[in-house]
Structure formats: structure tokens, C-alpha cells
Amino acid sequence: MTPTSFEELALAAPIKRALAEQNYITPSPIQAQSIPILLKGQDLLGIAQTGTGKTAAFSLPILDALHNKPQRLRRKSARVLVLTPTRELATQISQSFDSYGRHLNFKKTLVFGGVGKNPQVRAMQSGVDVLVACPGRLLDHMNEGDIDLSSVEYFVLDEVDRMLDMGFLRDVKKIVAALPKKKQSLFFSATLAPQIKELAHTILVNPASVSIAPEKTTAEKVGQTVCFVDKESKKDLLLEHLAEQQDKGLTIVFSRTKHGANKLCKSINSHGFEAEAIHGNRSQPQRERTLTKFKKGTLPILVATDVAARGVDVKDVTLVINMDLPNEAEAYVHRIGRTGRAGAAGHAVSYCSPEEHEFFMDIEKLIQQKIPVNSSHPHHHEELASLHSRGIKSRESTRDNGGKTRGGGGGRGRQGGGSRGSQGHGQGERRSGAPSGGNRRRRRRV
Numbered sequence: 212m213t214p215t216s217f218e219e220l221a222l223a224a225p226i227k228r229a230l231a232e233q234n235y236i237t238p239s240p241i242q243a244q245s246i247p248i249l250l251k252g253q254d255l256l257g258i259a260q261t262g263t264g265k266t267a268a269f270s271l272p273i274l275d276a277l278h279n280k281p282q283r284l285r286r287k288s289a290r291v292l293v294l295t296p297t298r299e300l301a302t303q304i305s306q307s308f309d310s311y312g313r314h315l316n317f318k319k320t321l322v323f324g325g326v327g328k329n330p331q332v333r334a335m336q337s338g339v340d341v342l343v344a345c346p347g348r349l350l351d352h353m354n355e356g357d358i359d360l361s362s363v364e365y366f367v368l369d370e371v372d373r374m375l376d377m378g379f380l381r382d383v384k385k386i387v388a389a390l391p392k393k394k395q396s397l398f399f400s401a402t403l404a405p406q407i408k409e410l411a412h413t414i415l416v417n418p419a420s421v422s423i424a425p426e427k428t429t430a431e432k433v434g435q436t437v438c439f440v441d442k443e444s445k446k447d448l449l450l451e452h453l454a455e456q457q458d459k460g461l462t463i464v465f466s467r468t469k470h471g472a473n474k475l476c477k478s479i480n481s482h483g484f485e486a487e488a489i490h491g492n493r494s495q496p497q498r499e500r501t502l503t504k505f506k507k508g509t510l511p512i513l514v515a516t517d518v519a520a521r522g523v524d525v526k527d528v529t530l531v532i533n534m535d536l537p538n539e540a541e542a543y544v545h546r547i548g549r550t551g552r553a554g555a556a557g558h559a560v561s562y563c564s565p566e567e568h569e570f571f572m573d574i575e576k577l578i579q580q581k582i583p584v585n586s587s588h589p590h591h592h593e594e595l596a597s598l599h600s601r602g603i604k605s606r607e608s609t610r611d612n613g614g615k616t617r618g619g620g621g622g623r624g625r626q627g628g629g630s631r632g633s634q635g636h637g638q639g640e641r642r643s644g645a646p647s648g649g650n651r652r653r654r655r656r657v
């Protein structure tokens with residue numbers, strides 16, 4: 212029988228108290244299905260994305276185990292390791308442990324790049340119960356002998372599809388190799404591509420599978436439209452949309468590059484709109500300050516790159532604008548998933564120029580949906596709309612060219628791969644397939 216309230220679950224009383232205080236009454240489907248399995252000690256393969264409640268699905272049974280089986284901590288070691296691809300996700304997971312475990316006694320720390328190593332080393336010295344980490348920095352600490360994973364009892368590998376997209380596969384494998392054989396493992400991914408399945412097989416032992424809300428349900432949930440438009444007109448269109456959106460909720464504007472996001476943000480500001488950008492070139496405290504303002508509703512517009520926006524879970528985002536289209540169709544689903552959170556109404560508008568037409572076709576193929584065209588704006592590109600309706604690719608569209616000619620803000624943004632220093636930014640910015648290890652890692656410029 213699937214539990215319909217947290218009261219029915221065999222969780223320790225202090226955990227139930229924390230949940231009640233936060234008005235968690237009904238477990239979400241992934242929680243209802245996973246928690247009983249995890250409390251029995253079984254491994255889990257969870258197909259679920261952010262927004263389904265998966266953080267509580269794994270953190271509640273783990274907190275329960277820590278509470279029921281307290282143990283003396285070993286130096287530099289962790290009883291629980293949660294591995295997640297981005298700093299934002301790591302921070303959110305850590306906050307979830309804090310809030311669900313507010314009446315429990317446990318030690319926890321966060322490990323990710325972009326911030327000093329020494330406080331992390333110190334925090335690990337006498338060991339922790341829960342370590343939430345991003346792969347690159349964790350591996351650095353392991354190589355330097357500051358973290359020892361040999362006594363991990365619970366291992367959570369979160370957002371595996373994102374982890375692989377970001378080129379973390381080799382790092383993840385090295386980390387997994389340092390874990391003890393005997394442990395309970397939990398593996399979460401939004402999709403189950405063959406490479407992911409293979410990785411799951413190497414980690415999980417007799418896992419139970421739970422599958423919730425595949426990616427395309429996000430696409431089904433969020434109202435979507437496309438505006439066919441010349442790249443030169445995108446900024447004007449954006450300003451018109453932002454003016455219409457005023458006082459109607461929070462907006463995220465996506466830009467494909469960091470440089471584009473900065474430029475766009477400045478331009479939006481110069482037209483009197485309050486906006487701030489988050490991307491990998493901003494320091495962690497800057498990103499956190501911006502996100503806090505956005506969450507509180509005091510900052511109405513966030514300009515973000517794909518990687519920086521991952522894990523941004525803000526309920527009142529009512530509009531997502533894709534200033535330029537991502538070159539990976541899956542990123543589109545992640546972008547539009549930033550709106551329509553927790554059952555709220557959300558809308559996503561994509562600006563597609565002739566150069567991006569093929570990206571747009573890829574997106575419709577992936578979500579298996581025709582996105583309605585908004586032709587009632589002054590910048591409507593009828594020729595492109597007509598080609599699209601007949602399934603003909605624009606001659607200006609080329610996948611290879613698309614990245615080079617497009618810049619956020621419709622201008623010619625300087626693109627990735629340039630020589631301006633982008634090293635030393637935090638986790639979650641790694642180029643897929645980039646060499647791992649050492650300080651020579653190349654970071655993805657987004």
C-alpha cells in the first residue's frame with residue numbers, strides 16, 4: 212500500500228515533527244514509493260527530476276538511519292556521501308538535510324569548487340555524518356588525502372544525466388572506486404540513456420526501481436510558445452515581453468553564454484528593468500545573494516546560463532524566456548522546468564531566429580510536441596514561420612554556425628573557447644569530455 216501521509220511512514224518522530232512544521236503532509240509519489248524501500252536498506256534506481264521531491268525521498272530515510280544508528284565519526288570520513296553536479300544543487304540538498312534534520316544531531320559539510328579549500332579541509336578533519344559534494348573538488352580533496360571515503364555507509368548519486376552531460380563520468384567512476392563495497396546506494400537520473408544504465412549497474416546491487424515524471428511531462432505541464440524573429444529584433448521583443456510581465460511574477464531569461472548573459476543583463480537594466488545575472492563567472496557569494504533576492508521576490512528578473520540555473524527551484528517563476536535556444540534539446544526541457552514548479556502555472560517563450568531553426572526543430576522532436584507560434588508581435592518572421600510549418604529547415608540555420616553567430620542579447624556575443632581566463636570557477640562548469648584531474652581542467656564556458 213502506498214502511504215498517503217508522512218504519519219504512515221516509519222520515520223523517527225523528530226523527523227516527522229520537522230516535516231509537520233514545514234507543512235509536509237502528503238508524500239510526493241517519489242517519496243511514497245522510495246522511502247519504504249530505502250528504510251528497508253535496499254538500493255534504489257530513481258528516475259526522477261528536480262521538482263518531484265526527490266531530495267526528501269533520499270534525505271529522510273538517510274536521516275532516519277543516522278538517528279537510529281549513531282556512530283563515532285572517523286577522521287576525514289563521512290557516513291553519507293551525496294554527489295551532485297552543481298554548487299546550487301549541493302547547497303539546496305544541504306539545506307534540505309538541515310531543515311528535515313533540524314531536531315536531530317548530526318554533522319554535515321559541503322564540498323564544491325569556486326570557494327576556498329581550507330575551510331572544507333578543516334570541516335572534514337574530525338569527520339562528518341553527511342558530506343554533500345560536487346565531483347571535481349571532492350576528487351581534489353581525496354587526492355590530497357583530506358577526505359577518506361572508505362567508511363561511507365550511504366551513497367547518493369544525484370542528477371546522473373546532468374553529471375554525465377557535464378563531463379563528470381570519469382570523476383564519478385574514480386569516486387565510486389574509493390567507496391567501500393558494503394553500503395546502500397541510491398542513484399537518481401531524469402533519463403536512463405544506455406551509458407547511465409551501465410553506470411547504474413556498476414554501482415547498485417539488486418536495486419528497486421522507481422520512475423516518476425519523465426522529462427517530457429515538464430514540457431506538457433508548461434505552456435509554451437515560440438516567436439520566430441530575426442536575431443537583431445530579439446532585444447526589442449524581450450523588452451516588450453518584460454514590460455507585459457511586470458508585476459505578474461518572476462522571470463528567468465536564458466542566455467547561452469556567460470558573456471551574453473552579462474551583456475543582456477546590462478541592456479535590460481539600462482531600460483529600467485531590475486535584473487541580475489547568474490553564471491559561472493560570478494563568485495559563489497554573488498550568485499547566492501542574487502538567488503536569495505530572486506527567491507524573496509525582491510529581484511523580478513534573473514538572467515541565467517543553463518548550468519547556473521540548474522537546481523534553481525523558485526516556486527513563483529511564471530515566465531521563462533529563451534533569449535537564444537540551447538544547442539542541446541534536453542537543456543530546453545531543463546530550462547522550461549524552472550517555471551510551473553509545484554503545480555503553479557508557468558509559461559515559456561522561445562525566441563527562434565533563422566540561424567537557430569535546426570535547434571528548434573530538435574527541441575520539438577525531443578518533446579514530441581508542436582510548440583504554438585506567437586505571430587501577434589511586431590517582429591514576427593513570417594518567412595521562417597512558413598518554412599517551419601512546412602517542415603523545411605531555414606537555409607540560414609546550421610548547427611555548427613549557430614553557436615558562432617549567436618550571442619545573448621541578439622548581438623554578436625563573444626563565445627566560449629576564447630582565451631579570457633575562465634579557470635578557477637566552481638563546480639558544474641566542466642566541458643563534456645574534458646580531461647579530468649589536476650588544475651588544468653577546462654571549464655565549460657556557458
Ligand code: AMP
Pocket residue numbers: 234235236237238239242260261262263264265266267524553
Ligand atoms: P525537490 O524535487 O527535492 O527539489 O523538491 C521540490 C520542492 O518541493 C522543494 O521546494 C521541496 O521543499 C518541496 N517538497 C518536497 N516534498 C514535499 C512534500 N511532500 N510536501 C510539500 N512540499 C514538498
